[in-house]
Amino acid sequence: MRTSEIKRRFLAHFEANDHTVVPSAPLPAIEDPNLLFINAGMVQFVPYFLGQQTPPWNRATSVQKCIRTPDIEEVGKTTRHGTFFQMNGNFSFGDYFKEKAIELAWDLVTRSQADGGYGFDEKVLYASVYHDDDEAIKLWKKISGLPDDRIVRLGKKDNYWSMGIPGPCGPCSEILIDRGPEFGADRDWEAGDRYMEFWNLVFMQNLRGEGTNKEDYEILGPLPKKNIDTGMGLERVAYLLQGVNNMYEIDEVKPIIDMASELTGKRYGVESGRSADSAHPDDVRFRVIADHVRTSLMLIGDGVVPSNEGRGYVLRRIMRRAIRSIRLLGFEDRALPELLPVARDCMAPSYPELASDFERISSYAYGEEDAFRTTLRQGTTILDVAVQQTKKSGSDTLAGDRAFELHDTYGFPIDLTLEMAAEQGLKVDQEGFRHLMAEQRRRAKADAQARKTGHADLSHYRKLVDANGPSQWLAYETLRTDSRVLGILVDGRPEPIVRQGAVAELILDKTPFYAESGGQHADAGLITAPGGAAEVIDVQRPIKGLVVHQIRVTDGELAVDEAVTAEVDPEWRLGARQAHSGTHVVHAALREVLGPSALQSGSFNRPGYLRLDFSWRSKLSEATRSEVEEVANRAVRRDLPVAVKYMPLAQAREVGALALFGETYDETVRVVEIGGEWSRELCGGTHVEHSAQIGPVVVTGESSVGAGQRRVEALTGFEAFQYLARERDLVTSLAAEVGAPRGELPDKIAALIQRAKDAEKELASLRAQAIMSSAATHAANAKQVGDVFVAAVLAPDGTNGGDARTLAMEIRGKLPADRPGVAAVAATAGGKASLVVCVNKTGVGRDVSAQALVKAALSGRGGGGAEVAQGGGVPADQAQVLLDTVVSEVGPA
Incomplete structure (x- = not known):
């Protein structure tokens, strides 16, 4: 079965x-x-x-x-x-x-x-x-x-x-x-x-x-x-x-193992004579591949994307374990394009959305594999350097901290470090590595425990609902209600009355205020009573069925069981409706321009402003941004009808209504359509009646918010008009300043910038020539410290790191080649001091190390090799101290 x-x-x-x-x-x-x-x-x-x-x-x-x-x-x-x-x-x-x-x-x-x-x-x-x-x-x-x-x-x-x-x-x-x-x-x-x-x-x-x-x-x-x-x-x-022995042999898992076996040429478990529960390294890897590929499919299907924190980090870890495991089985090409479709075909009979959404799912998975393959290449280079340094020191064991650095900083797996170190005749200090990993886990566990909040005390909210029933929520019907105060909470405790200046939570029997949800900010407005008034600063739903208003009492007092008037600021609501409908329009425009895989993963809107996060792996070009903006404004100009429909969740999915990943929906859902099927989304927000009421849509920014996630920000309505008016005024001012017609402004500014760059290059060249011309003098003035010639030079203020490095190398080249020589240059720029040390070959042969000198001067910081090393980040007034430390480390004069 x-x-x-x-x-x-x-x-x-x-x-x-x-x-x-x-x-x-x-x-x-x-x-x-x-x-x-x-x-x-x-x-x-x-x-x-x-x-x-x-x-x-x-x-x-x-x-x-x-x-x-x-x-x-x-x-x-x-x-x-x-x-x-x-x-x-x-x-x-x-x-x-x-x-x-x-x-x-x-x-x-x-x-x-x-x-x-x-x-x-x-x-x-x-x-x-x-x-x-x-x-x-x-x-x-x-x-x-x-x-x-x-x-x-x-x-x-x-x-x-x-x-x-x-x-x-x-x-x-x-x-x-x-x-x-x-x-x-x-x-x-x-x-x-x-x-x-x-x-x-x-x-x-x-x-x-x-x-x-x-x-x-x-x-x-x-x-x-x-x-x-x-x-x-x-x-x-x-x-x-x-009739099989374990979960790895069922119909939803075993085909993934079979495909991995086909790719690697190796056989799994009972097929090669081992027990079904074998701990043979190859069998472990096959099971890791099968489990982790299936898990990755399900996680990405539910909206999780690879990242360096939280859920995304767990996904990234299991994906990398799967990729690493098939590599250790001998397959070094891209594996997920072969394995993920098999997992999809296994799971789609139970979860058909995996098949219909596979383009999006696979784009994240394949992109993560490509990124990890790059990580493996980079980690291999770093590991090679560590291996060479270990051998040079005469040790046969790679230090645990180096293995941990590879794992923690570069994402390089420990078993791959073990494998590659063994190929070069080295062991790895696994005990040291495990100690550092355990320390990291302890810190992470302590941090997680510190942030754990547990279940909030919702008993007072629950009592209010049990006693009075759900709040009568009328945000879709009206901006004003005559209401009764059912409860007041101050710092989570019930109070009978609240007075001027206090901030409290107010529960009404009915309310016109929109409670923050679906990315839409809560309404603003006033609640007034015969003896007092309060501004509404937030509206939330702490439990299902209850609307809670956070208020600040501005006059008099409010009391439980008192009759009040609750009124939404109409300008606020208008701006909120424009922004929320604008969010749907921008989402539809993105999908029209980029394709159906550009799905919303989150949003926020308040009056006149919206931001929308969506699935996409690369930066949008200026031309693409402009095209999205144009498509959105064409939809506004067409004055598309906006319709709200209620239907069963299954029916909403059948008609193609888009839902936000990770959200839980009731069986009956609210579907908002703009122009029919052009934009059809599950949504509980407030909207305009026709798209023209949104007003202009101006895309103001596009950025990355994580791996495979982009964010578009835009303005709508009057806020968009004000933004465009400011842009107009800015262009007019610039045109007058540079003396060019508005149409020629880009070319004029580009020419001015190029002239400035050319002048900067010329100044930099002259400065570098002046610095380099002093190399011979500095070399001639080198001090003999023991049997080592040391040139310790404080470069002119403002010398950048590249010029300091070049100067140090020039000085080293002019020191006597047959005697140990050290050139140290300290430079200051931007309030910080940096240090470059160069050692000639004779000095390296006498065990003088540029890296050791830099680390001594900078308290262990800095990087490089025996011949050239550099570091910085200390206050500028420490520049001379850095040079003095280098001289003292070389030896007594």
Whole structure:
């Protein structure tokens, strides 16, 4: 049974039993500050389990994409774990409990495949329960007919669940399968793979307190509502039903290994006589390739792009591990163009968007591989230098700090360092390298812990919603409402009244204010009462259904249960509508000019201003920027109709509505169209009625915001007109200043700039000649320090680094060739001093090193070799001290 069919049957089974099918949340864990990625099926339902939000359904089911990366370096060493997996789950929020959960699971697991089940043989199935959960044992016997010897009692470590923090918890019950004696000893529940758990049912019934580990915490009492959270590992069930031994052999993974084998000419695992769980280096590499290529596909598909921080850094690491692994298997050409399409074909039956979006996905993946291949070339050069220096020092071991520098600074993998060092007869100080890596991990962990915020206290917001219902939000209908104050919070605490000068959060029964979302800034305006007034400085939705106004009381006071008038600044709203519609127009213009892969990845707009981040790997030329601007303004001139439609999410996707990667959408979505299909996006913002109301669109900037991400900034409406008027005035002023008609201004300015450059070059040449002409004099005035001639020269103020280097080399060339000679030149420019040291060949032969002298003068900084080295960055008044240090390091006079 294909993995996609296992997924389909799971969702169909629970949908037929009155569960709402909830789409998988995107892999980036946008809503949880403690997570980079979704790592369990229940993560998107956490606010419901914690009581922070009211679930929109009593029963739900999902197949959630998950990623776990606790230690990426361990992936591939066994067949048990990978970074990407899928978790099938069914959830009850205060509806059914133990009996129904066991009944639904057992039915699907044991029902015949012909009748839509999985068809597992009941004779090899077991159930585990928490050791004192007698109720669960009775239910298993009643529903499944399992005898006592196939119901296993396990302790708190294995069969009691919590989120690791105070909150909901409860006993677990697992379905296990006996895979036979070849996988382990009889009745050995703790070790081996014989008794494989593939479905975990969590009976969430209690509240836990603080604790120090997985077992050490107090049970405070029962929850007011009992919940069900289950998880069935899709990959695990796939290899059980497909008759293979592990996740790397299922239909969604093994074809990637097969392609890697074809590319490298090497064979994987059982095909070459090794065990399925072999730790042979080649098998580890094949598994790394398969897992990491699939994971990369899924991450990029959900909007993550390679970068040097956060989620993008994890993606970059796993991509580089895959590329490195196939290189170590002997394939040195571009591998991802061969492997990624195979992963796409494996996963598209379950996730068809991977096929339709493959052009964008592959452009990032292939670009990252090209960049890493360049890194490998650069790292190889640096490693060669390190190897030569190690050999020259007489050591047979490359220092751990050099290996760490290659890894940390240049992204050069340690196993590649080991391999290449061994080819040249060197070992690597792996212990030193591991120590530095451990220090780095400790620092990173401490930093992450310091930044961890945990779940915010939303209880006061929750109470307001429970007591009064959701806020009546009228931002689409009106700019003014007569409202009632439901609550006031100051520093997170409820207050009955708030007075002039105070900043507070105000909750109204109904509001016309737009709450910041979808990249659109919150509305501004006023809230007035008979005895006071306040300006609205921000509007947010801390929990679903509640609109919260941050206010500053400007007059009198406001009180709970008071009647007020809430009014949006109409000019602010007009500018916001123009900017948001302008964002859609610019996005459509980018896609028209650059192609469909130029997809929005983020945006922000406020009245008159917009910025839009989009997927693109290179800088836009001036001509391209102008073309985008022209297409946008042509759309404005055509006065295209702007329409808002509500439809099911599936229908919106069918008609091609664009969604922002990483966002989670409800089943019914709002689609904004400008000119019909020309611009069709999912959007909750406020918009104009016709494109002409946007006014002029002026692109003011384009820049990089990360690997493969560009940003366009633009102005709309009156702000755009003001910008153009300022530009006009500037051009008029410049034309008058240089005495040229406006049309000839570019040529006139270019000629002036060229004249200035020519004069600068001439001055630089004269200055260099003057400096170089002094080389003979400086050489003649060299002091003898021991048996070394040293010329220590303070260059004229303003001498640049290049001229200082040239002068030092000129002086060295004029020192006696048969005697050790050192030329040291210190220069000052821009408030900083720099130092260049050159040593002649006779001096190098006497173990005089330019690099050592520079590092001594600059406290370890600087770089270069034995003959030429340089450094700088110290205050200009230290220039003479640098020279004196060089002289003293050469030896006593």
